[in-house]
Amino acid sequence: MASASAQLHQAPPGAPSVAGPGQVLLHCNWLNKQLWFDQLTAAGMPVAWPEDIRDWSSIQYAVGWNFTPEVLAKMPGLRAIASLGAGVDHAMRPGLIPPGVEILRIVDPLMAQRMATWVMWAVVNFQRKMDLYARAQAERRWDKTIENLKPWDNGEVRVGIMGYGVMGQAAAGLLRAAGYDVAAWARSPHDSADIKVFSGRESLRSFVERTDVLVCLLPLTAETEGIISAQLLTWLPRGAGVVNAARGKHLDEAALLAAIDSGHVAGAVLDVFATEPLPADSPLWAHPKIRITPHVSSITDVPNAVAQITENYQRLVAGEPLLRVANKSVGY
Incomplete structure (x- = not known):
């Protein structure tokens, strides 16, 4: 039987459809994590919390912050990670991200x-x-x-x-x-x-x-x-x-x-x-x-970030080049 939170992963009626392979992992423990979940779901993305992933091997796109090696090792088919913030240093630790996996930034005026x-x-x-x-x-x-x-x-x-x-x-x-x-x-x-x-x-x-x-x-x-x-x-x-x-x-x-x-x-x-x-x-x-001040100088604007994250997911599904790709050789 599916958990109550898993039932929430379905896009609401009328939400735009994004046809894609499998679920999208949402890896986040921020105070406003439910807001991220709700807005990504409303944008048509099949996001799921780690405990609700049905088939880790099918995941090609992950969204989040501070991924662990243990979580990344579960996703052999991963192709891209979308950062929830402008910084990508959390994903640039040596040896953390498997070769061939793109890291996507948020660029928000x-x-x-x-x-x-x-x-x-x-x-x-x-x-x-x-x-x-x-x-x-x-x-x-x-x-x-x-x-x-x-x-x-x-x-x-x-x-x-x-x-x-x-x-x-x-x-x-x-x-x-x-x-x-x-x-x-x-x-x-x-x-x-x-x-x-x-x-x-x-x-x-x-x-x-x-x-x-x-x-x-x-x-x-x-x-x-x-x-x-x-x-x-x-x-x-x-x-x-x-x-x-x-x-x-x-x-x-x-x-x-x-x-x-x-x-x-x-x-x-x-x-x-x-x-x-x-x-x-x-x-x-x-x-x-x-x-x-408690790391509040520039809080991520969720609607703008969701639009950029969704756009790149759609491009991944369509086989188009991804946007705002971080340069791993320089670290950002």
Whole structure:
């Protein structure tokens, strides 16, 4: 007898039909996982939770996040994995994905806009010393000396964005439109008529040395893991700020704490962490110069993502080339 959840896997009356081989695995433990299931089902995809898969060998398309080797080993016919988010580092661990299996990204302008807005807030928070104003409010203290009656104007703030992909370009565009002095760093050369884009490891130090607010939006790869190291933090001008909305493993958290406590780095705004959820005993929580958000800088827009995931499923069934395929050789 089919389980109650298996009965939900049938597309509702009137849903568009997507003829395809077997079920589509939905592998997700997010808080909104039922929303993903419902919207993918409404789009006509025959999604099923792992416990409701009838024939693992028939699965050619899987959707999800943080697949395990054990789950992947059950699907010998797998041809493509659709990520539920813009990042694909969860699927790029060495040896995880079998050869010949494509990894599909989500590319969403709305997600980029959300990220750009969060980055703008983080820069302004640091620039205008909003944490100090919040503390003064909590103490019922009317304090106009926090900025010494002379705000640090936008054109005086040198923002450096690490990563110049979709997210990085959106953040750079918004900051530049507001008058900030913006530069970017990428692993490979980029053409930009609007800002200077440093590229390659040989230019990383020069990029960091001209940066008052360092923003990390890099993809996580073997080359970028740990890139915000103790050494890199010493290259920042004294009093600079650090913003990380990429992946927690980009940042040496202990080195950041030491740099802040020494006075070299003035503060940080962090959205991502090496361990998530951030453990309750982490010293980051209570540090007065660190602002924390719980990995919410750019939440995936479910309807847009579902449309892209469904489109690629239809292309797979029709034998057409897949879109937004990640490059395994570079890790994103």
